[in-house]
Amino acid sequence: MGDATQEATETMQEPCPAADCDSNRAYYEMMPKPGGSCEVRLFTCVECGHRWRES
Numbered sequence: 001m002g003d004a005t006q007e008a009t010e011t012m013q014e015p016c017p018a019a020d021c022d023s024n025r026a027y028y029e030m031m032p033k034p035g036g037s038c039e040v041r042l043f044t045c046v047e048c049g050h051r052w053r054e055s
């Protein structure tokens with residue numbers, strides 16, 4: 001137990017893939033792959049809210 005008040009939303013420089021958006025900043029969070037040891041980053045655009053996953 002602890003007082004971990006951790007916000008999971010940090011931003012990083014990542015161009016939004018949406019065609020009608022020219023943002024280059026996105027929130028990201030780490031998503032562990034089920035059954036696997038590696039993690040992928042899940043991005044959410046700060047401007048249009050588009051979500052995509054790091055490949």
Ligand SMILES: [Zn+2]
Binds near residue numbers: 016
């Ligand atoms: Zn966007």
